[in-house]
Amino acid sequence: MIVNFIDYLRDRLETVKYCCYGGIALIVIWSLTVDTSHAHTWAEKMIPGFWSLFGLGSCAVVIMVARVLGRSGIMTREDYYDN
Template structure:
């Protein structure tokens, strides 16, 4: 596992390309999913609905966590520094 991580760290462009390929495959697959049993209008008519929904939800979670962290829960980076300058 460590060799795999080192391999990917040494080749960031290949990792990026692999992620784009996986994303493209997921989007292509979502076009062929059977929509006859969809429960909402958006599922039936918005292409890539669940992909977009997941992306927006992840972005919202990251944004809220960032705001929450900056609103006072985070401390300064030298909080445990005991040196007297």
């Protein structure tokens, strides 16, 4: 079932890209309209879309840490269980 869904999305890659771009545009527009007069920090008040940028940066850090941990010993060679 999931394979069929992935194939369906691959067949309509342009539509998927436009939907993602539209979603990003909506998030940016929404974050620009949020009232920042009661912001808790300087960054929230002065940087438009701060939490969106913070989330993007956090995801990038999590991915990099996972790659480092994976290559440092979690991943094993392919014939590990054959011996």
